[in-house]
Amino acid sequence: MAAPKKGRRSPGGQGRPGRTLVLIVIAMVALVGGMFASGTSTPRLGIDLAGGTSFTLQARNQPGKPNAINETNMKTAAGIMERRVNGLGVSEAEVQTQGTNHIVVNIPKGTDAKQARQQVGTTAQLGFRPVLTATTGAKTPSATPSPSASSGKKGDDKKDDKKDDKKDGEKAEGKPSATPSASNTTQGRAVTSALKKGPAETPSASGSPSAKPSDSASPQPSTGGDQIPAALQKQLADLDCSTPQARSQASEKAANAKPTDQVVSCKEDGTQKYALGPVAVEGTDVKDASAVFEAQSGQGWIVQMDFTGAGGKKFADVTGKLAAKPQPQNQFAIVLDGQTISAPSVSKAIPGGQATISGGFTQQSAEDLANMLSYGALPLSFKIADETTVTAALGGEQLEAGLIAGAIGLALVIVYLVAYYRGLALVALASLAVSAILTYTIMTLLGPAIGFALNLPAVCGAIVAIGITADSFIVYFERIRDEIREGRTLRPAVERGWPRARRTILVSDFVSFLAAFVLFIVTVGKVKGFAFTLGLTTLLDVVVVFFFTKPLMTLLARRKFFANGHPWSGLDPKRLGAKPPLRRRRTTAPTETKEA
Incomplete structure (x- = not known):
């Protein structure tokens, strides 16, 4: 039987996992370099995290239009204002109606308040x-002073001047004024x-x-x-x-x-x-x-x-x-x-x-x-009734609480991975780190590129993504362990478990991305930040699993620590209750015929 050619791609696997890992490392280095080259190393923050300016505009009655201030015109005006502000390159601006005749506009810090005020207030x-x-x-x-009884010569002079002006006007209309301005x-x-x-x-x-x-x-x-x-x-x-x-x-x-x-x-x-x-x-x-x-x-x-x-x-x-x-x-x-x-x-x-x-x-x-x-044009005219500076104190407190909750959740995930998967937890943690680096750099670059601003709901979406990413690793690890329970060694288990895990991961991520897409389309305001972050991290989960987790597992399957099923590798056949190795059964004809 001919030996397989060197470098031949195995079914459902990758023939050159090292090259794939190098490519994703190069992509990470390029993104980090682009982040520092752009002159910013932190994501752009929304108004709830960075503060900003808040305008309250009051609609005014217009002559001949007694019923112009209505719900339809107010919503139309709010939509036009939002498009105008976002036309300045401002994202995460909040424009919403308040009551029957007020519109509140919140603009994040870093935006020219004077320019934004002109945009939203100009009809x-x-x-x-x-x-x-x-x-x-x-x-x-x-030009027509009242005549007086004592006008005398002075009045005659004025009259003459008036006649001269009239003659000049009859000779040529559009005569230059006495004080033309350059x-x-x-x-x-x-x-x-x-x-x-x-x-x-x-x-x-x-x-x-x-x-x-x-x-x-x-x-x-x-x-x-x-x-x-x-x-x-x-x-x-x-x-x-x-x-x-x-x-x-x-x-x-x-x-x-x-x-x-x-x-x-x-x-x-x-x-x-x-x-x-x-x-x-x-x-x-x-x-x-x-x-x-x-x-x-x-x-x-x-x-x-x-x-x-x-x-x-x-x-x-x-x-x-x-x-x-x-x-x-x-x-x-x-x-x-x-x-x-x-x-x-x-x-x-x-x-x-x-x-x-x-x-x-x-x-x-x-x-x-x-x-x-x-x-x-706006269907109504407005005047700025109030202008205040919004501080980030409340948002900062909420962000701190959210980050603490996220850190606790991440710590519990790590404890669970280490306790249950042992050596495989290193693969999961490395994949989470790669996903975090990609998410952070892309969010930072999207700030100056498309005006993306990180607000509290967006941070919440990033925290939720930790669970989605960890779930993809668990699906793949369990497929590998199922193959080992069937009596296969680690290398074929990694390759045979991948196609089934891949289908499950793609279906799960597709559902998450579809939910994020629909949420982004039908919602307004800050919820869009949550939907955008959830969709972005779901796509990155697919990238990380395909181009980092799978190639890394292929390489680790060639190491003795994992291939031999070390007790701390998380792939110990005895611990998993593996069956004996699969062997072919030979059937032989009986040598003697027994009679009933």
């Missing part, structure tokens, strides 16, 4: 409004995709000076050709955009106006103010937005917007009408929450369903704006 009501007229941002002084050319500019493809256009809101404030005697025509109402003129004259508080009040008033109303609005930096017509294209017509760095044209960071089919058609129709109007009525203001962030001029109709906001953006501000526009 992101976007609208494209035609510009009726524009002027400098400061409050306009009264900063107007770098902040809040916007160009459209059509402007980018064609010759460079100069946005009226930045490159072209705005029209000088006109007197009541020479009203500016509106976009539709009608005169601007006197009430709107007065609002524009009284509007002061020079201070942040005044801009905030003006933005709030404009944001609460109806889409069909004419409003006044400040530019983002306060250098200009506008009288705007009704909303021509709503923010709901924006399908997607993204921050892009435009290097060729020198515009820097821009925000590209893609409109829906209906939105693109409306945008093309409106820009075609505006292109035929004089300055500044050919400007199109992009208004976000009542504040004009850009007012580009239009020279021709812009088809294609795309527009670009550019000028004055940093990478962060462009990404923040794109993030808010991508996830849509």
Whole structure:
């Protein structure tokens, strides 16, 4: 009978267990090296373990919408806020409704609280409004002083000045104001995709000076050709955009106006103010937005917007009408929450369903704006009612208690393995150590990679995984011991017991992973951390058993201590009640025939 070839793979076993062990050791070294190379050696902690910031937002009633604060809108707002915050790369953020008109947002430590506050508190009501007229941002002084009996020559001079101003206004609309600001050319500019493809256009809101404030005697025509109402003129004259508080009040008033109303609005930096017509294209017509760095044209960071089919058609129709109007009525203001962030001029109709906001953006501000526009506007407006710093004291105490419980459980598992399996306990402990190293390094690397944060439920999932991993070892060890009880030696017992143990381990881990997957899909909040950790450790259990425990047992079966069944090996045939060695029985014919 021919001897088996050297290195031939035995049925159900591994021909080169040493190579498999080397591969998993190399993988462990690579993961540990990557962990230190990333600059972090500890997993990212959730808000319950590391602390953070908590915002309480209160919904506000909106004009014309008395029943807007309802359960549906509150849940929609909470979902949008959660997507916005997670769009910043923040994981384990908690966003949940509280009562009938409050939303609580908890953000882990390490997140820019100011940036997160802006993301969750900004309504992101976007609208494209035609510009009726524009002027400098400061409050306009009264151009029609009351006449007095003693006006004299001084009054005549004022009258002459007024006439001169009127003549200048009749000669050319859009005459530069007396104090043009250089900063107007770098902040809040916007160009459209059509402007980018064609010759460079100069946005009226930045490159072209705005029209000088006109007197009541020479009203500016509106976009539709009608005169601007006197009430709107007065609002524009009284509007002061020079201070942040005044801009905030003006933005709030404009944001609460109806889409069909004419409003006044400040530019983002306060250098200009506008009288705007009704909303021509709503923010709901924006399908997607993204921050892009435009290097060729020198515009820097821009925000590209893609409109829906209906939105693109409306945008093309409106820009075609505006292109035929004089300055500044050919400007199109992009208004976000009542504040004009850009007012580009239009020279021709812009088809294609795309527009670009550019000028004055940093990478962060462009990404923040794109993030808010991508996830849509909130159905309600909110104000931050409370902001507190959350400490990790309570979570730290719970974590300490959980770790103590986990250590006690692990100690009991070790005692049981040593008492019952003796030498095989070394294999189990080595496998648990490998599983712990892989779990720790992967959790640490997932922090900066996908924003994974370790919270209390996730720690609980890792502790539960100890039992799942130990159960896989016990299944395999018992299969080996069953083969020895049948009278086989250790080496064939290791190989013959593996296929049956492998099926049992895979079925058990599949059930655990399926439960974790379903739990992750249907739950929200912290429970997702438990489900994610449970699923991750279940997958690692399969890796460890296949690529570490099985090859290690194959190598140890060749050692005399285990192969000869030493009493402390855990594989002593006498202790296991093994049967005599299996032998073939020979049948021989009787030599004599006996008669009945």
